[in-house]
Amino acid sequence: MSANADFLTVQNVSLRFGGNAALSDVSFGVRQGEIRAIIGPNGAGKTSMLNCVSGFYRPQEGQVLFKGQDLTKTPTHKIAPLGIARTFQNIALYTGLSTLENLMAARHIHMRQNGLQSMAFWGPARREEVQHREVVEEIIDFLEIAHIRKAVVGALPYGLRKRVELGRALALEPELLLLDEPMAGMNVEEKEDMARFILDIHELRKVTIVLIEHDMGLVMDISHRVVVLDFGVKIAEGTPDEIKQDERVIHAYLGEQ
Ligand SMILES: Nc1ncnc2c1ncn2[C@@H]1O[C@H](COP(=O)(O)OP(=O)(O)OP(=O)(O)O)[C@@H](O)[C@H]1O
Numbered sequence: 001m002s003a004n005a006d007f008l009t010v011q012n013v014s015l016r017f018g019g020n021a022a023l024s025d026v027s028f029g030v031r032q033g034e035i036r037a038i039i040g041p042n043g044a045g046k047t048s049m050l051n052c053v054s055g056f057y058r059p060q061e062g063q064v065l066f067k068g069q070d071l072t073k074t075p076t077h078k079i080a081p082l083g084i085a086r087t088f089q090n091i092a093l094y095t096g097l098s099t100l101e102n103l104m105a106a107r108h109i110h111m112r113q114n115g116l117q118s119m120a121f122w123g124p125a126r127r128e129e130v131q132h133r134e135v136v137e138e139i140i141d142f143l144e145i146a147h148i149r150k151a152v153v154g155a156l157p158y159g160l161r162k163r164v165e166l167g168r169a170l171a172l173e174p175e176l177l178l179l180d181e182p183m184a185g186m187n188v189e190e191k192e193d194m195a196r197f198i199l200d201i202h203e204l205r206k207v208t209i210v211l212i213e214h215d216m217g218l219v220m221d222i223s224h225r226v227v228v229l230d231f232g233v234k235i236a237e238g239t240p241d242e243i244k245q246d247e248r249v250i251h252a253y254l255g256e257q
């Protein structure tokens with residue numbers, strides 16, 4: 001990969017469900033170290049796009065290259081170990097387990113996928129377990145969720161569950177983090193907290209971020225570049241200032257607010 005090459009390259013991706021085109025010939029790049037937003041009206045194809053990156057959906061056409069490797073041809077379970085983690089539009093956690101257990105479970109998946117044989121509590125496996133615990137405890141401190149580390153996730157308020165889910169993604173120590181509406185359904189204070197965590201993850205942990213978000217003020221504040229989808233088609237791409245002035249975007253999206 002050359003120094004200028006995109007970290008993540010989406011190339012001519014088309015995804016259909018029966019006769020319904022969720023994505024039509026979509027291309028864009030994400031540079032290492034940027035916060036890239038994907039915006040667009042409901043049903044525009046934003047989640048489908050993230051699903052094509054995480055291997056959850058397989059586009060009929062096109063490629064998704066991560067550091068040169070085509071993710072559309074990579075088995076789904078091998079994508080997270082490449083350094084890609086995500087959160088879901090509808091929170092996906094083990095609701096019967098605690099915060100700590102949810103984060104540890106993410107580490108264990110990571111560990112197994114890295115080819116470690118044993119989960120037994122002795123020898124090298126025990127040392128691994130201690131290391132995982134250290135990583136997880138550090139993330140718990142970072143996200144300021146120490147007070148709920150033993151709490152059962154299903155009983156937590158929505159905003160905190162969203163934060164635990166972010167912690168679960170961070171437990172994979174990703175290079176690329178895909179966030180699907182991390183602030184949806186939150187009150188203003190929770191949104192501000194989440195925005196601060198996203199910026200800190202980017203700044204302090206040097207993680208590249210692809211963010212789907214409906215709150216335009218937030219998107220324009222925290223992202224470096226924005227790609228706009230409408231009915232599965234990319235209608236614009238640029239800096240927040242460029243996007244704010246784009247006629248097609250105003251018409252398709254901002255105008256509807
Ligand atoms: N598994 C699926 N089966 C059939 N159609 C699907 C599937 N997933 C997505 N679609 C369709 O693809 C289109 C894009 O959906 P997608 O969820 O990607 O939109 P979105 O931009 O994330 O919308 P929202 O803002 O509401 O989350 C929609 O028409 C949707 O109905």
Ligand SMILES: [Mg+2]
Pocket residue numbers: 046047048089
């Ligand atoms: Mg969606």
